[in-house]
Amino acid sequence: MRHQPIDSSLFVENRDRLKGLLPPGSLAVVHANDILPTNADGALKNIPNTDLFYLTGIEQEESILLLFPDSPEPTQREILFVREPIEILEIWEGHKLTKEEATEASGITNIKWIGDFPNIFRNCMLSAEQVFLNQNEHRRAAAEVQTRDDRFVAKCKEQYPLHTYRRLAPLLHQLRAVKLEAEVELIRHACGITKGGFERLLKFVKPGVYEHEVEAELSHEFVRNRGAFAYTPIIASGKNACGLHYIQNDQICNDGDLLLLDVASNYANYNSDLTRTIPVNGKFTPRQRDVYEAVLRVMRASIANATVGKMHRDWHYEAQLMMNEELVGLGLLTKEEVAEGTRENPACRKYFMHGLGHSIGLDVHDVAPAHVPFSAGWVLTVEPGIYIPEEGFGVRLENDILITEDGPVDLMADIPVEADEIEALMAAR
Structure with missing residues (x-):
């Protein structure tokens, strides 16, 4: 993060605006971007997913935001999943967010490690009325490379075929057009x-x-x-x-x-x-x-x-x-x-x-x-x-x-x- 810290109230407000557009019983999920390969063992610099950043202020790879405002379990209404900063990871890739740092950046109090996502997501899916998933719907997007969100959409439809799926992008476009x-x-x-x-x-x-x-x-x-x-x-x-x-x-x-x-x-x-x-x-x-x-x-x-x-x-x-x-x-x-x-x-x-x-x-x-x-x-x-x-x-x-x-x-x-x-x-x- 080269820039100075941004007050997390911006991202709290952005999430609240999105929650106000979600129908009752909705579950929404947004993923970080992939880190794309170059040649040999090279990789491009991490480019934050702008939807995820808009809602959380998080720029770290592999992060996931889960919003379930009407969850019967209060602790599952807003969860941010990040990579666990184990020693070997930090030696080779550098510092990773602690749970406290993720909360400070995003304003989200319930921070979980990525490994906890599958079980928590399944539990939420069993209570959700409809599921809002995200894709790049920019009208000029060159959608030749499958994204992390794309793979997640396909996986959800395979594992949970009876759920009702809806598009998150139109809601985010509506919100992001109007700058706070x-x-x-x-x-x-x-x-x-x-x-x-x-x-x-x-x-x-x-x-x-x-x-x-x-x-x-x-x-x-x-x-x-x-x-x-x-x-x-x-x-x-x-x-x-x-x-x-x-x-x-x-x-x-x-x-x-x-x-x-x-x-x-x-x-x-x-x-x-x-x-x-x-x-x-x-x-x-x-x-x-x-x-x-x-x-x-x-x-x-x-x-x-x-x-x-x-x-x-x-x-x-x-x-x-x-x-x-x-x-x-x-x-x-x-x-x-x-x-x-x-x-x-x-x-x-x-x-x-x-x-x-x-x-x-x-x-x-x-x-x-x-x-x-x-x-x-x-x-x-x-x-x-x-x-x-x-x-x-x-x-x-x-x-x-x-x-x-x-x-x-x-x-x-x-x-x-x-x-x-x-x-x-x-x-x-």
């Missing part, structure tokens, strides 16, 4: 670390540096502030910016190029997501500035349009209409091409082909209910862009916002974005 104040503060902290990284690289970037050297500057700033890259960084100079998920980061930054930076830090498993586009030599050309200002206008207007009750698809379409006008002004589209476009295939898609934004939180592309309007507490990214391969550059700008009843709050309002400000900061290097 403590969660917003953790996202703000991640945004603050990201700001430091961006301001650091403004002093570093110049003609002749390599993209990976810029990545190294960011890594140093993020890690020294208890953060880490929230996602694989995109550091794309010149025409590389026209590849939306360019991650090689191995090319030289040439004089006259723009450098697109889609880079951000996380903190305590909560993520930020920032994109900026800067001139490598510190000065936008007139054409680069015109495109930059067009994207910035769409971003600012889209932030203002992200209001309670707005449907995501309508919010995106409003941005596309604005982008159509900007592209006509830039000479990239004609009014006739715009008129021939449709809502499903607007003309701007030639130069602005991706979504306007997404929910963000414990996952960079965070879970949220589909086809429901924005509500207070949602945190979204706003990221319009214009990509012109024939001119060898692209511009994308992105801030994270909090939707409130009083209007959107820009969580990155203090991170430089105005072209004049960026040029001034780069000149001061």
Whole structure:
């Protein structure tokens, strides 16, 4: 746990909110992620299951949360199972949570070792009316690898075929979309670390540096502030910016190029997501500035349009209409091409082909209910862009916002974005 401890009251409240959505007699189970293998005897770093962390604050592998609010046995209404910290385990893998530490982190008083799970689970199953099991139901998930939750679902259906099984994911998506104040503060902290990284690289970037050297500057700033890259960084100079998920980061930054930076830090498993586009030599050309200002206008207007009750698809379409006008002004589209476009295939898609934004939180592309309007507490990214391969550059700008009843709050309002400000900061290097 690199981050500072989080008050367990956050996780207590999250569990209470989930219990309020469970029908009477419900049993719910959430597992930690597997530690995935690499090659030979290697393994990837443990990535906490975000649902389990959301409900417990626990990041340790093999942990299991069992919730049975209506259990006739009071001690079985909320149980956290963790690995027993035996001596040989701690010698080879390092410190494991004691029961006292697990309680302090999660607020759960009944802590059991993993070996106790099968018997306790069977006892609970015999009293449960229905069972809520978890799976990754993100709409863009690549579900090619079976998870710990997947295997548990299959095992339960085999061992207890007469039970009624229900999906836990829709309930968690509903809850996780609305961030509590403590969660917003953790996202703000991640945004603050990201700001430091961006301001650091403004002093570093110049003609002749390599993209990976810029990545190294960011890594140093993020890690020294208890953060880490929230996602694989995109550091794309010149025409590389026209590849939306360019991650090689191995090319030289040439004089006259723009450098697109889609880079951000996380903190305590909560993520930020920032994109900026800067001139490598510190000065936008007139054409680069015109495109930059067009994207910035769409971003600012889209932030203002992200209001309670707005449907995501309508919010995106409003941005596309604005982008159509900007592209006509830039000479990239004609009014006739715009008129021939449709809502499903607007003309701007030639130069602005991706979504306007997404929910963000414990996952960079965070879970949220589909086809429901924005509500207070949602945190979204706003990221319009214009990509012109024939001119060898692209511009994308992105801030994270909090939707409130009083209007959107820009969580990155203090991170430089105005072209004049960026040029001034780069000149001061």
